[in-house]
Amino acid sequence: MEKRIIEFPQHAEKLLEVLKSGRVLLVAQGHEGKPNPMTIAWGSIMFAWGKPIFVAMVRDSRHTYKLLEESNHFTVNFFDEGYNKAMGFCGTKSGRDYDKFKETNLTPIKAKAVDSPVIEEAFLHMECKVVYKQEMNPEALDPSILAAHYPKDVAEKTYHTLYYGEIVEMYGNIAQ
Ligand SMILES: Cc1cc2nc3c(=O)[nH]c(=O)nc-3n(C[C@H](O)[C@H](O)[C@H](O)COP(=O)(O)O)c2cc1C
Incomplete structure (x- = not known):
């Protein structure tokens, strides 16, 4: 049974370690409604404007960038070890050319509060609504x-x- 985790940022240290290890998939979904998972390793968990925030850094050349520009929401999915092949695929192939959910056998499931799905196989899910964005200078x-x-x-x-x-x-399920 998945647990709703409201204490924050209680788990930030562990989650940043997983992020740094390249075991996180960001899922975005644009106008067409086709979700696309992309491996991320750069980002942060922070607290601002009285809200818990996940900051994702997405290069403009990514298909994910186009989807985020269209939709303003995304999910962040944290994986245990054992998904290296899927992480590699989603981190080297583009959603422009592949249906990455189909190719990796990962399962998109309906999120609770945003349109982008979460990924069933992940041990922890974040659902995010973009409240600010900034192009690098x-x-x-x-x-x-x-x-x-x-x-x-x-x-x-x-x-x-x-x-x-x-x-x-x-x-999700995270050791306390
Ligand atoms: C371990 C790892 C971490 C990555 N982290 C990021 C990241 O934080 N931001 C980013 O824009 N691309 C990152 N990438 C590259 C994208 O995942 C990769 O270019 C991907 O194919 C883009 O998919 P898309 O075109 O479907 O969006 C990472 C790749 C790997 C393998």
Whole structure:
């Protein structure tokens, strides 16, 4: 039985460790209503405007970026070890070319408060509504990070947009 987790940020440390390990899938769903899971490892859990917030950093070249621009909501799904293949697929293939739910056999299930589904196999789900977003300003970024992650010779615009999603639901099975 999945437990609704309302205490926050009680589990932030564990969840950030899972995020850093590349075991998190963000699911976005645009106008067409087709959900798309994308592996993420950059983000944060924070508290602002009196709300718990998950901040996702999504590069403009991702299909997920287009979906988030269309919809303003997403879910964040945390996985135990054992899903490396699915994480790899969702982190290298685009929803423009594949139905990633079909290819990975992961199961989208209806969320409680947002239109994007959560993923059944994840041990914890966050449902987020975007309350703020911010395009990166490359001029304000440390030059060494700029050179390492945003090389000049890439023709397409590849900066990240930060999506601040209010965590309106958070539930699953997590060790207390
Ligand atoms: C471990 C891992 C972590 C990643 N983290 C991010 C991230 O935080 N933000 C991002 O924009 N892309 C990240 N990516 C890359 C996207 O997951 C990848 O480009 C994906 O194919 C995009 O899918 P989409 O086009 O369906 O949105 C990550 C990839 C991996 C393997």
